[in-house]
Amino acid sequence: MTFTLHSRLEADTHFAADWPLCRVLVMNDARYPWLVLVPRRDGAMEVTQLEPADRATLMDEVTRAGYCLQALPEVAKLNIGALGNKVPQLHVHVVGRRQGDPAWPEPVWGHSPAIPYEADPLARMIGLVRAG
Amino acid sequence: MTFTLHSRLEADTHFAADWPLCRVLVMNDARYPWLVLVPRRDGAMEVTQLEPADRATLMDEVTRAGYCLQALPEVAKLNIGALGNKVPQLHVHVVGRRQGDPAWPEPVWGHSPAIPYEADPLARMIGLVRAG
Numbered sequence: 654m655t656f657t658l659h660s661r662l663e664a665d666t667h668f669a670a671d672w673p674l675c676r677v678l679v680m681n682d683a684r685y686p687w688l689v690l691v692p693r694r695d696g697a698m699e700v701t702q703l704e705p706a707d708r709a710t711l712m713d714e715v716t717r718a719g720y721c722l723q724a725l726p727e728v729a730k731l732n733i734g735a736l737g738n739k740v741p742q743l744h745v746h747v748v749g750r751r752q753g754d755p756a757w758p759e760p761v762w763g764h765s766p767a768i769p770y771e772a773d774p775l776a777r778m779i780g781l782v783r784a785g
Numbered sequence: 786m787t788f789t790l791h792s793r794l795e796a797d798t799h800f801a802a803d804w805p806l807c808r809v810l811v812m813n814d815a816r817y818p819w820l821v822l823v824p825r826r827d828g829a830m831e832v833t834q835l836e837p838a839d840r841a842t843l844m845d846e847v848t849r850a851g852y853c854l855q856a857l858p859e860v861a862k863l864n865i866g867a868l869g870n871k872v873p874q875l876h877v878h879v880v881g882r883r884q885g886d887p888a889w890p891e892p893v894w895g896h897s898p899a900i901p902y903e904a905d906p907l908a909r910m911i912g913l914v915r916a917g
Contacts, residue, residue, distance in 0.1 A: 699851065699855075699862075699863050700844075700847065700848060700851060700863070700865060701848050701851040701852055701855060701863065708844050708845075708848060709841055709844065711844070712832075712840050712841065712843070712844040713840075715832065716832060716833050716840060719831065719832060719833040720833055723831075723833060730831075730869060730870060731831050731832070731833065731867070731869075732866070732867070732868045732869075732870065733832060733866065733867040733868075734864070734865065734866040734867070734868070734892070735863070735864070735865040735866070736864045736865075736866070736892060737862060737863075737864075738862060738864065738882060738889065738890035738891070738892075739890050750870060757870065758870035758871050759870070759894070759895050760866070760868060760870075760892050760894050760895070762891070762892050763891050763892070
């Protein structure tokens, strides 16, 4: 099974882990604890295109990502979204939100510009995924 | 099991159906084919709080809602989101998008003002859910 990450996702994120279905990425935006889950199924663009077993696994992995983020003291709310209006490859955003974060209470998407991670906070995020 | 729909969801939507887990609502915004799925589980605010069986059903019902919308010729893309920054009751948006819709390619959330439905297009949306 081949899998190629879309160039835009490649450019905007850091690799954290490969879970059974999804590649787990950390969005390179230090303003929010923000994971992106990409099912390793070439050509998938919509949740409705996945096989039922893959959909169930996707839900499990979205939940697992949610637990990772909820372990952070600054995360009060999860925002989960599968949009794909700009990047067609199926990917699910799982974002930790809090009152007073830069986009609150609006969604984070399109709320630019991102603030790239420094090494230490990035390592913390990647460690969180790898332990989760 | 009691279930009370949040007053904001009540005000912004029309009832379409009760599926096994979710109340299915049509967002009262004629600009987009837009369904809102509310698990009938009082107190649930996050996907991570649902029992695993409910999470699986939620994914099935999100997919079912997606199929309903994809049956519409004007729907080219699904946007799926569970946010809840303003309305804490767990609810999942399933929105049919197309190039050139009023918010494209940005998310629909916060892109006001809504345009309320006329009776005929609303009946079409409700019929779509009930047949789906």
